[in-house]
Amino acid sequence: MKTVEDLKRLREQLHSQVRLRHDGGTQIIVGMGTCGIAAGAREVMTAVLDEIAKRKLSDVVVRQTGCIGMCEKEVLLDIARPGEPRITYGTVKPEHVPKIIAEHVVNGHIVEELVVGKLER
Amino acid sequence: MERVRAHVLICAGTGCTSSGAKQVEAAFQDHLAKKGLEKEVRIVETGCHGFCEMGPLVIIYPEGVFYVRVQEDDVADIVETHLLKGRIVERLLYKEPLTHEKIPSYSEIGFYKKQQRVVLANCGHINPEVIEEYIAEGGYEALARALTEMTPEQVVADVKKSGLRGRGGGGFPTGMKWDFTRNAKGDKKYVVCNADEGDPGAFMDRSVLEGDPHRVIEGMAICGYAIGADEGYVYVRAEYPLAIKRLKIAIKQAEEMGFLGDNIFGTGFNFRLKIKEGAGAFVCGEETALLASIEGKRGMPRPRPPFPAISGLWGKPTNINNVETFANVPIIFTKGADWYASIGTEKSKGTKVFALTGRINHTGLAEVPMGITMREIIFDIGGGIPEGKKYKAVQIGGPSGGCLPEHLLDLPVDYDSLIQAGAMMGSGGLVVMDETTCMVDVSKFFLNFTQSESCGKCTPCREGTKRMLEILTRITDGEGQEGDIELLETLAYNIKNTALCGLGQTAPNPVLSTLRYFRNEYEAHIKDKCCPAGACTKLAGFAITELCKGCSLCKKSCPVDAISGEVKGLHSIDQAKCIKCGACLAKCPFKAIIKG
Numbered sequence: 159m160k161t162v163e164d165l166k167r168l169r170e171q172l173h174s175q176v177r178l179r180h181d182g183g184t185q186i187i188v189g190m191g192t193c194g195i196a197a198g199a200r201e202v203m204t205a206v207l208d209e210i211a212k213r214k215l216s217d218v219v220v221r222q223t224g225c226i227g228m229c230e231k232e233v234l235l236d237i238a239r240p241g242e243p244r245i246t247y248g249t250v251k252p253e254h255v256p257k258i259i260a261e262h263v264v265n266g267h268i269v270e271e272l273v274v275g276k277l278e279r
Numbered sequence: 280m281e282r283v284r285a286h287v288l289i290c291a292g293t294g295c296t297s298s299g300a301k302q303v304e305a306a307f308q309d310h311l312a313k314k315g316l317e318k319e320v321r322i323v324e325t326g327c328h329g330f331c332e333m334g335p336l337v338i339i340y341p342e343g344v345f346y347v348r349v350q351e352d353d354v355a356d357i358v359e360t361h362l363l364k365g366r367i368v369e370r371l372l373y374k375e376p377l378t379h380e381k382i383p384s385y386s387e388i389g390f391y392k393k394q395q396r397v398v399l400a401n402c403g404h405i406n407p408e409v410i411e412e413y414i415a416e417g418g419y420e421a422l423a424r425a426l427t428e429m430t431p432e433q434v435v436a437d438v439k440k441s442g443l444r445g446r447g448g449g450g451f452p453t454g455m456k457w458d459f460t461r462n463a464k465g466d467k468k469y470v471v472c473n474a475d476e477g478d479p480g481a482f483m484d485r486s487v488l489e490g491d492p493h494r495v496i497e498g499m500a501i502c503g504y505a506i507g508a509d510e511g512y513v514y515v516r517a518e519y520p521l522a523i524k525r526l527k528i529a530i531k532q533a534e535e536m537g538f539l540g541d542n543i544f545g546t547g548f549n550f551r552l553k554i555k556e557g558a559g560a561f562v563c564g565e566e567t568a569l570l571a572s573i574e575g576k577r578g579m580p581r582p583r584p585p586f587p588a589i590s591g592l593w594g595k596p597t598n599i600n601n602v603e604t605f606a607n608v609p610i611i612f613t614k615g616a617d618w619y620a621s622i623g624t625e626k627s628k629g630t631k632v633f634a635l636t637g638r639i640n641h642t643g644l645a646e647v648p649m650g651i652t653m654r655e656i657i658f659d660i661g662g663g664i665p666e667g668k669k670y671k672a673v674q675i676g677g678p679s680g681g682c683l684p685e686h687l688l689d690l691p692v693d694y695d696s697l698i699q700a701g702a703m704m705g706s707g708g709l710v711v712m713d714e715t716t717c718m719v720d721v722s723k724f725f726l727n728f729t730q731s732e733s734c735g736k737c738t739p740c741r742e743g744t745k746r747m748l749e750i751l752t753r754i755t756d757g758e759g760q761e762g763d764i765e766l767l768e769t770l771a772y773n774i775k776n777t778a779l780c781g782l783g784q785t786a787p788n789p790v791l792s793t794l795r796y797f798r799n800e801y802e803a804h805i806k807d808k809c810c811p812a813g814a815c816t817k818l819a820g821f822a823i824t825e826l827c828k829g830c831s832l833c834k835k836s837c838p839v840d841a842i843s844g845e846v847k848g849l850h851s852i853d854q855a856k857c858i859k860c861g862a863c864l865a866k867c868p869f870k871a872i873i874k875g
Contacts, residue, residue: 173410176404176405207282219284
């Protein structure tokens with residue numbers, strides 16, 4: 159630690175350590191009801207975590223939710239960017255995950271062909 | 280590859296550790312591994328959240344769900360339901376005592392709603408043993424700013440402007456103190472942190488050291504730069520092993536990172552910190568006794584002046600502040616002196632941490648802006664008095680302070696209003712008392728404490744407090760004499776005016792303040808030989824009234840067979856045999872037994 163700039167750089171690098179404990183950022187919500195798990199929610203979740211790590215995304219939190227009644231469309235994956243509607247994607251497979259994250263989470267373009275619902279905020 | 284999606288924060292403060300936090304942590308490690316979640320979920324040991332009554336506390340992010348009184352057996356459920364499936368384990372949520380409403384998140388809980396956590400912002404939020412977490416929350420930026428952008432004069436000016444006053448008791452303006460030491464002549468100067476927290480019921484300094492030690496280190500280093508010192512001591516009592524352990528780790532990490540040591544931030548400023556473990560004598564919280572103790576001498580005070588700012592440790596100019604005072608310093612330089620001065624009242628700026636103990640629902644630590652009322656602290660944050668009992672008084676400022684009765688509950692709490700009311704801020708220990716507490720007994724308790732902690736150097740304190748204690752003991756034993764109250768007052772004023780140090784000068788305060796607000800209780804003890812609160816056992820008498828149905832439960836419960844009577848007949852108590860234990864009173868289903 160030699161200069162103030164060193165400290166600032168270090169803080170940027172370390173930000174991810176405590177990021178989860180603060181509000182804000184984009185939320186990725188995986189349906190983890192019994193139906194979701196049976197449809198492969200675990201694999202989708204793992205794919206999401208891998209993709210976030212690969213892209214070193216820092217302003218994203220991954221959460222889970224229970225069954226919302228649309229079991230045949232599981233695995234359901236919701237993306238909520240700050241200030242935008244919450245978009246629900248259905249029948250998500252692990253192979254869809256990189257696309258959803260690249261287009262929606264990173265660039266803000268909804269992947270229309272997978273959408274099953276939209277929740278206005 | 281970093282792919283953590285959830286943090287499980289487990290409180291590892293002294294309170295939660297003693298209620299089983301370590302076992303809970305081990306259970307989390309075990310169950311997370313079983314479910315294959317150990318790479319996705321990180322366990323974080325934190326410092327104290329203040330809500331010790333509800334420990335062990337577990338908080339899970341990103342949801343921010345707050346689980347209370349978590350035991351080993353609950354962990355499997357939390358891992359399966361919350362961490363795997365994302366559902367809240369309702370049964371472990373906190374329930375508001377009045378509405379029975381279950382509250383999932385930290386910020387919605389009554390205990391935290393009215394708090395403003397500045398000093399405690401990181402306590403319970405970061406791992407105190409990992410310097411990276413402190414840095415990630417903006418740690419050591421205040422030191423960087425002060426060292427690289429400001430002159431020492433500007434640093435002192437900002438502390439003055441912030442209005443920060445000493446949090447250890449007296450409330451002396453911190454900036455002014457720093458200025459004295461800065462202007463004192465000397466080639467070598469010292470910074471000393473007083474962590475000799477000794478007031479009964481006070482544990483805020485311990486929690487800060489345990490939960491966020493780097494904040495104190497940073498505050499001390501800024502002080503060192505401001506006054507021109509290159510060496511500092513933290514005087515902490517050996518009864519705080521966890522605080523010492525975490526402080527040692529923190530100092531080592533800060534040295535490795537270059538926040539302590541030589542040429543900090545390339546500015547040529549050198550600062551080193553040492554820990555001195557105290558043996559736990561209350562008088563060593565007095566600054567001159569503390570300095571003597573660091574020097575390896577017997578911990579006894581000496582007359583002031585000269586003040587430590589002129590001649591302190593080994594005769595060198597020394598600045599002494601309390602833990603909480605130093606912990607307030609960094610934020611003045613990150614958020615600004617004006618921001619700091621916007622919190623609180625006209626003459627008392629910022630926040631104060633209070634330790635809530637005694638007859639109160641939520642035992643714990645609460646940080647509030649200065650100027651909040653005692654009613655808000657005790658009833659809104661503290662959850663009121665248990666078992667529907669009536670509030671009687673709160674003792675504030677420990678053995679040096681005084682009590683505030685019910686009609687002063689709406690007093691805005693700051694340094695000056697408390698002095699006017701005959702109490703003092705002290706370190707911020709609050710001992711709440713209900714209708715079953717005898718005020719004479721309370722002042723006896725505190726005087727007993729100061730009397731046994733008196734170092735014996737000066738006569739007024741050594742002899743005076745002993746005589747006062749004798750009188751109080753005699754009053755509570757039912758042997759009080761006419762004139763005792765006046766004698767107590769005379770002794771109290773003489774000790775206040777002539778004792779050598781703060782311990783002696785403030786020792787009579789609990790007696791004077793209870794005499795001021797509860798004189799009738801003293802009179803009842805002396806004249807009527809009766810304790811209105813029913814607490815002084817030697818004055819208590821139990822009697823069975825006509826309401827007695829003759830169930831004989833009291834007879835069975837009496838340990839000395841003092842109760843006689845036939846089944847279904849009126850029972851009676853043999854006063855000669857009765858030891859006034861109160862067992863019969865607790866057992867009687869018909870409220871037929873009275874005490875008085």
